[in-house]
Amino acid sequence: MASKPSIPKGTRDFSPSEVAKRQYIIQIIKSNFEKFGFQPIETPSFENSETLMGKYGEEGDRLIFKILNSGDYLAKANETHLENKDSTKLTSSISEKALRYDLTVPFARYVVQHQNEIEFPFKRYQIQPVWRADRPQKGRFREFFQCDADVVGSKSLWQEVELVQLYDTVFTALGLNGVTIKINNRKILSGIAEVIGASEKLIDFTVALDKLDKIGEDGVKKEMIEKGISEEAIVKVQPLFNFTGTISEKIEKLSDLLSTSEEGMKGVEELRFICENVMKLGLNNSMLDLDVTLARGLNYYTGAIFEVAPPKSVAMGSIGGGGRYDDLTGIFGLKNMSGVGISFGLDRIYLVIEELNLFPETVTETSRALFINYGDAEAFYALQAIQKLRSSGIKVELYPDNTKVAKQFQHADKRGIPFAVIIGEQEMASNSYSLKNLVSGEQVLLDFESLKAALL
Template sequence: MSVTKPSLPKGTRDFSPVEMVKRNYIYDTIKTVFKKYGYAEIQTPSMENLQTLTGKYGDEGDKLIFKILNSGDYLAKVDEQLLAAKNSNATISKISEKALRYDLTVPFARYVVMHQNDIAFPFKRFQVQPVWRADRPQKGRYREFYQCDADVVGSTSLLNEAEFILIYHEALSKLGLKDFSIKINNRKILSGIAEIIGKPELIVDMTVAIDKLDKIGLDGVSKELLERGFTEADIEKLKPVILLEGSNVEKLESLKNVLQTSEIGLKGIEEIEKVFEYVNHLTSHISHLTSHIELDITLARGLNYYTGCIFEVKTNEVAMGSIGGGGRYDDLTGMFGLKDLTGVGISFGADRIYDVLEELNLFPDSAQQGTKVLISNFDENAELYALPLLQQLRDSQIAAELYPTSAKLKKQMSYADAKNIPYVVLIGDEEMQSGLLTLKDMASGAQEKLTTGQIIEKLK
């Protein structure tokens, strides 16, 4: 039998114990904030029916869905003609009925429709699970990654949007980030812009192009708009909008002027103003919060279901893509037959946040530590003596290990070093007779003689 060299699929990773402690620190911090704002956790399966996911993310998104081959003879339902035609899209529905979830929002919509009689509306849920995308792997972009989502459905109140701004601010601040931008826009403003140009049918083309401003600049955006069916005259009308400057209030005043003939555009401005008003009332005691919020008219997240406010969060401390985003959708559950249920949701990019915290050295010591104390094991007597102490430490919520076999001290110390265990309890004949055990601080090398009770107090 040939030996297979172990490897991972591209864009996926193993996580070591050290990494898992740090990852859980991020999840636990974000989950604590979600719960504080009234959100409850659910989970959905890793795989969904392919038809549940298809058509929900636009053509580009559909291409990135990982399909799962039907079990057994998956070609059984495909006729020779279809295979000969080499039409992969037509073949997929015959050979694949399931797919790995692409995000957590569409499965959430399905969940709400399936459980609509069991849940109280407005329904506030959060979900922390992996998603899969057949994307080209690169720095900060993986094929398997975790999303941390919170959504509320069944409420039109813009208080929800304001609270999401607070959730972002609180969670990221708790994680130690200081310089980040919570960008906000409104799809209705973008609709208004497309309307005053007289091309409402090209709103998606317009937003896809505008969204690339920070990547390809105004010339690049103009070129793309021309390719997508806009004229030079349209682009002249768009320029003052794309290049908006000033404070949030000044930007809104400029937009009111540009969009004065567009009812839907003015409605979008009104919604943003209401969100800002709520934020001001909620955070009158937090003076610096508003400095993190930025009205960004180029923000046009490409997903097809946002209808109102749109969010995106970026850190300014590290070169990294967005570390969060979301928005308001008016009829997400309509695709599953439950009409007119409005919702709004946000997502934290936990993998990118991890990379940011790692680069800025922001993980606290508590997020880098597993076992706190190792008890030495020199012989059978010492082992028996150590067992009650081991249990007492654990009963006191101190992560403790007993070295599992009697071995030379050097070997046991090497083990403690390899696992970053900060303390070692040494138990020899003298310690067992006196009842005073030696506690060694691995960082400083200092040793002191203490009773069991004193050791527990110190390590607590």
């Protein structure tokens, strides 16, 4: 007996209604990307391994899906590494390609490769799937969509201001009120590491600090100690675990804390500019919060960093994030190309909207009417009307088989189709249509124009 088919953990099939809801979210994000001046591009689902590896930090590299070389993938394998079962060193000789981990690094590659064709500053958006070899859990998948908007070729902090507005505009359009847009700056984190004497441990410091909301204060301290950060340094960083007040008050506290760090003070001034202008311009339904523990554990961020938390009534991780990266394209040979971007987590946004019951009923609307099939002559008559109704933008369909009428009505009911159109000899003779409301049971005889008006 054949085994029941299945799909890999962390991946999903989507039903028609789920796809409709996802497309609803994508369309709102896409329309606002374009409203803010972003242009679409697409990149391959897999890249050369060297493009991706080393760009996300040690933890990120472990989550990249590697693709085995075509054919005999062991043909080029290093025999010593193979014999020693050294998987880390063996990988490069048996896998030259990998599934993309995010859209930002492939975008940086795209910019470098097409730099002579691009008009800078270049504002691009990209809505495509990415893959991560992560442990599946609620809101965390191995295959998921990202919806990114980035600007490269400008160091202006007005871009950050606009990206905060973009977040607010999209979530307002989706009906998600009470979203919190968290902001911090990597220069501030560098400054803090410098002030506490842990500059050489900056990556370990930021990666641990970024987990505060997941593993708590004790967990962060334990990880920092394990990474070699001294207890004396951790004592100095203690104020960060209870950093309260308004944004303006937090900025002043940071200014005092980082007064001896030139790098840290640059971050403070950048934050001050962004936050003050966002607050002056105002937001619709989102809240801006300065979160000094926010680190965004990706190595390529150099300035402002963002993370979006859903409404507090929903237990879910971040639904968006991003930041400023001043030297990402430099990795591929193009220097002095600053960029900043944000991403929307489609899958988590879907789960949040579903939990809050915010999808409009119209999103999953199916056909307005099912034309009942009584035979070839009636089907041809029906398709003539169907053709004209569809050209007017009305969703209608013909049941394909001349089968029991009860079965056809049952099909309409299961599909949630509200009307049935009945065509027999009488209707064909009088050039008319019987329209039956499948909810109320009411049935009326109509000419084509009246049928069209009833189905609009």
